[in-house]
Amino acid sequence: MKTKVMALLLTMGFAVSACQTSRQSPPPPATPVAVTIPPDPSAAPAAPLAAAVPDQPVVATASAPPADPARPHQDILRLKQAGLSDEFILNKVRTDNVNYQLTTADIIELRGAGLSETILEAMLRSGQPAAATAGAPVARKGEFAGLARVRKGFLGIFGTSTKDVGRLVVDGDNVSWFQASDPDENFALYVKNVKEIFNTCVLRPNQNLCLEFGIVTYTGEEYRFRDPGWKNGTHRLVDEATEYFRQAFPNLFFSQRAVSEL
Numbered sequence: 001m002k003t004k005v006m007a008l009l010l011t012m013g014f015a016v017s018a019c020q021t022s023r024q025s026p027p028p029p030a031t032p033v034a035v036t037i038p039p040d041p042s043a044a045p046a047a048p049l050a051a052a053v054p055d056q057p058v059v060a061t062a063s064a065p066p067a068d069p070a071r072p073h074q075d076i077l078r079l080k081q082a083g084l085s086d087e088f089i090l091n092k093v094r095t096d097n098v099n100y101q102l103t104t105a106d107i108i109e110l111r112g113a114g115l116s117e118t119i120l121e122a123m124l125r126s127g128q129p130a131a132a133t134a135g136a137p138v139a140r141k142g143e144f145a146g147l148a149r150v151r152k153g154f155l156g157i158f159g160t161s162t163k164d165v166g167r168l169v170v171d172g173d174n175v176s177w178f179q180a181s182d183p184d185e186n187f188a189l190y191v192k193n194v195k196e197i198f199n200t201c202v203l204r205p206n207q208n209l210c211l212e213f214g215i216v217t218y219t220g221e222e223y224r225f226r227d228p229g230w231k232n233g234t235h236r237l238v239d240e241a242t243e244y245f246r247q248a249f250p251n252l253f254f255s256q257r258a259v260s261e262l
Helices: 002-024 073-081 086-096 104-112 117-125 130-134 236-248
Strands: 141-149 165-171 174-178 187-190 194-202 209-217 222-226 254-259
Touching (some): 073 086, 073 104, 073 117, 086 117, 117 254, 141 236, 165 236, 194 236, 209 236, 222 236, 236 254
Antiparallel strands (some): 141 222, 174 187, 194 209
C-alpha cells in the first residue's frame, strides 16, 4: 500500500515539474518564408538617384577696376605737339563739337603747350547745347569810327597816319572800309570770304598788349587797323572791334600774333 502511495506522489511531482518547465521556456520562433513579388511590367522604371554633388567653395570674383575717365583734350594736345597750325586745330574743334569738360588743370596744361586762348574758348563752348552758348543776339550791323588803317611803308614797316583814319562798317554779311582822305583805299568784302580775324599783340610779362585788329581773306588780302593813339598804348577801338566780331561771327577763325614790338 505504501509503495503505491509513493509511486503516485512521485508521478504527480514529475507532472508538476514538467508543467512548470513548459511554462518558462518560450516556443521556438517561426522560420521566415521569403516571398518574391514579380515586378509590374506596366510600371515605369524608377529614375536613378542623382549623384551627390559636394558643396562647392564660394570664389570671390574681383570687380574690374574702373576705367579712366575720357580726356578728349589730349587729342588736341597731340595735334599741337605734332606741329599742326592753330587754324587746323580750331577748325577741328568746331567740326567735332566734342564736350571737352575742361578743368582748370586741363586749361593750364593746354595753355602751357602753346594753344591760343581762341582755341581754349572754342573748346569751352564745344559740345554745349545751343541755348547754353547763344547768349544775347548780336546784330550784324555795327560801325567803328576813328580806326586808323595800317599801311606798309617804303622800308616794309607797317605804320599809320592821321589821314588814314576812317570807318569800319559791318552791315549784315558785308564788311566795308570808308576813308575820306583817299577813297581809292576803300574796300568791301563778304564775311564768307574772310579767312581769319587776328590781333597783333606786343609781348608783355603778364599779358600781351593787343594794339592791332586785322582781317585776312581767302584770296590773300590783309587789312590792318589800329587806334590812332596806339603808340601810347591805346587799344580801345581794337578791343571793341575784336569783341564785336567774336560775337557776331563766332564761326570765324580768331588768332593772336605775338611780336616784340610794332
